[in-house]
Amino acid sequence: MNCRKVYRYICDNLDEKLDSPRCRQIRRHLDGCPECQEYLKSIKLTVKLYRAAPPPQIPAATHNRLMKVLNLELGKHGTPARKGSRACR
Amino acid sequence: MNARATKPPTDAQLIRAARGGNSTAFASLVRRYEETVYRFAFKMCRNRERAEETLQDTFINVFRKLDSFDGKSKFSTWLYTIVANNCLMRQRRRKLDDLVDPLEEFDEPYSLEKGQHRRQIPDGAETPDELLLSKELRTVLDRAIERLPLDYRAVFILRDIEGHSNEETARILTISVEATKSRLRRARAFLRDQLHPYLAADQRALE
Numbered sequence: 095m096n097c098r099k100v101y102r103y104i105c106d107n108l109d110e111k112l113d114s115p116r117c118r119q120i121r122r123h124l125d126g127c128p129e130c131q132e133y134l135k136s137i138k139l140t141v142k143l144y145r146a147a148p149p150p151q152i153p154a155a156t157h158n159r160l161m162k163v164l165n166l167e168l169g170k171h172g173t174p175a176r177k178g179s180r181a182c183r
Numbered sequence: 184m185n186a187r188a189t190k191p192p193t194d195a196q197l198i199r200a201a202r203g204g205n206s207t208a209f210a211s212l213v214r215r216y217e218e219t220v221y222r223f224a225f226k227m228c229r230n231r232e233r234a235e236e237t238l239q240d241t242f243i244n245v246f247r248k249l250d251s252f253d254g255k256s257k258f259s260t261w262l263y264t265i266v267a268n269n270c271l272m273r274q275r276r277r278k279l280d281d282l283v284d285p286l287e288e289f290d291e292p293y294s295l296e297k298g299q300h301r302r303q304i305p306d307g308a309e310t311p312d313e314l315l316l317s318k319e320l321r322t323v324l325d326r327a328i329e330r331l332p333l334d335y336r337a338v339f340i341l342r343d344i345e346g347h348s349n350e351e352t353a354r355i356l357t358i359s360v361e362a363t364k365s366r367l368r369r370a371r372a373f374l375r376d377q378l379h380p381y382l383a384a385d386q387r388a389l390e
Binding site: 136137139140141143144145147149150151152153156157159160161163164165 | 206209210213217218221222225226231234235238239242243246320321324328339343344371372374375378379382
């Protein structure tokens, strides 16, 4: 088991417990390879930091504008009104 | 007390009613999922205004295409797909995709030669001295993910932040599971490299 294989595997299965025969090979490699240990640690930390960021909350004004656009507040039926083209750039 | 009376309607029930022209049922679906849609749109677009535009576009699309939802996948999966398509298609319309995969180099996370474990910090990235530490963390994280191409950002958000499985992420983005894994590997490696100067400085400061 070389570093490249270990890299691919640890990145595919960041959160899995290392208990299969293949995982035991990975673990043996990690035990003797400080570089891969360090790399795994830094990848885990990266993911952890992004997970830790608080999720954005929908502002009340955004909710109100959405409902207005969808004409739901007035209980209208039919195709909702729509202003211009929307973009996710 | 009738327990059934207080039980909230299922998505399928609301969808059925909304298809029949019940605007209250559609409003309930919107209220149930607007946070989910906004959150994902915001993380994809990195901008409040664009997230709001995507939110509106998504529910307009849902409204118009509700009849075409076959119920084979979860309603939320369908919503995620609409948001992702909205963002990806509009971005593709704005600029032609590069012929070369921009993150292909991240298949090799580091030189395997002894002593060259660390990837060189890409040009333009901040050096540790130019960064403030933890109070700048959010900015650093935001900047790094903004540099990540949208195809990869979508996979990273769905897998690592939203917590979907590889299979679910593949279904949402209508790509293969292998492509999902490959993009995730590259996205993580890219972000890790972008954050590395900051994290290395942070670690030294803690020692």
